[in-house]
């Protein structure tokens with residue numbers, strides 16, 4: 001890799017990108033390029049790309065926009081395969097011609113170009129953090145493609161907090177060459193990514209996106225946050241990344257047809273990613289809710305019905321299993337109410353009973369904090385129950401924990417164990433609904449494919 005514009009000054013973008021590449025543990029060779037200095041961050045620095053004595057796969061360009069075209073030429077002449085242009089100052093400020101010229105030069109040498117106007121890219125399987133975002137990213141299987149720097153950077157920090165890991169973060173900026181369709185094609189076949197999440201303001205080629213999305217969603221879930229859906233929002237997008245945000249209706253129809261899940265907020269998108277990245281397989285539509293609080297059960301039942309999820313009826317056999325786990329005043333209807341005295345062993349038993357039953361396809365388990373139960377103990381019993389089941393059972397389990405700091409801790413423990421966990425019944429149900437929606441879509445695709 002090369003970093004062109006590898007500044008000697010801490011705090012400058014080129015310096016910070018180089019520092020992240022080194023400190024995140026990239027194992028390949030790293031070549032800083034800067035004509036004004038011999039060494040940066042302990043690495044020998046080269047005056048130009050032409051002096052770099054190696055074949056460079058990717059050059060990160062962090063020099064002012066007026067110098068980018070020349071640097072791209074140098075990269076091409078030196079056999080660089082691809083460039084990522086961090087620099088702003090192109091189409092987004094009316095300099096579309098300069099942007100076109102830069103792309104034209106890259107193409108002349110057969111190089112692909114990411115950006116311009118980006119914060120960089122991260123690929124955790126290769127221990128590559130070529131961004132000026134935070135150094136630490138929780139590794140995992142969500143690939144994030146983002147047209148917003150701030151949202152990409154905040155997601156990188158959020159992964160540490162929520163234990164939802166990322167395989168990649170790709171800042172696409174103005175998408176002058178590499179766009180969402182290219183990246184969808186790549187991540188659809190990337191074994192290190194199992195969910196693709198996109199923050200998008202506009203598309204350059206809707207048709208190409210739809211073709212790539214159709215192929216990708218047949219293999220793994222694709223979640224999109226589409227910004228610029230209102231008049232003022234689309235005006236803001238135009239000056240942010242120079243994008244044409246387009247008609248909301250058209251985007252909605254395109255996403256629906258191609259099985260792309262459209263999230264209405266960043267929170268929703270992240271929640272869906274958390275649920276969809278867990279290693280689940282949905283086989284039917286029988287949803288069971290387990291709770292220790294009647295009210296929370298009612299809220300979850302409402303949210304389920306409003307989102308079209310079917311709360312299953314209870315067979316005598318299931319009733320009998322749950323009756324044994326609760327006092328006489330508990331309820332064996334759906335939502336199953338274990339009552340407020342339910343402890344870790346009761347949740348262990350309930351999760352076992354539900355997840356182990358052939359009648360049940362998916363489970364939402366709700367815990368409301370009570371003075372006589374320890375949330376972290378409950379979480380550890382839930383995790384234990386799932387550990388015992390995981391070898392054979394891949395049906396979805398989503399947890400909701402309502403309460404204070406201790407519940408927060410319990411939710412983190414669950415997430416760390418790969419179990420999606422949320423602080424409200426509505427968010428847990430919405431995450432489950434995303435799972436249902438994706439699997440229904442995929443089943444439909446598979447049915448149509450087998451018919452043809």
Ligand code: COA
Nearest residue numbers: 005007008013033034062063064086087088117118119149
């Ligand atoms: N080849 C190699 N290095 C070069 C060079 C060239 N042709 N031209 C200049 N440099 C060196 C400079 O000497 C400097 O190093 P130094 O600090 O050790 O002297 C370094 O490259 C950076 O150049 P400088 O002119 O100081 O620019 P800068 O660091 O202030 O800004 C950008 C460069 C790219 C960061 C800035 O122009 C920019 O676009 N910022 C916005 C980026 C952004 O927000 N992107 C979108 C995020 S979502």
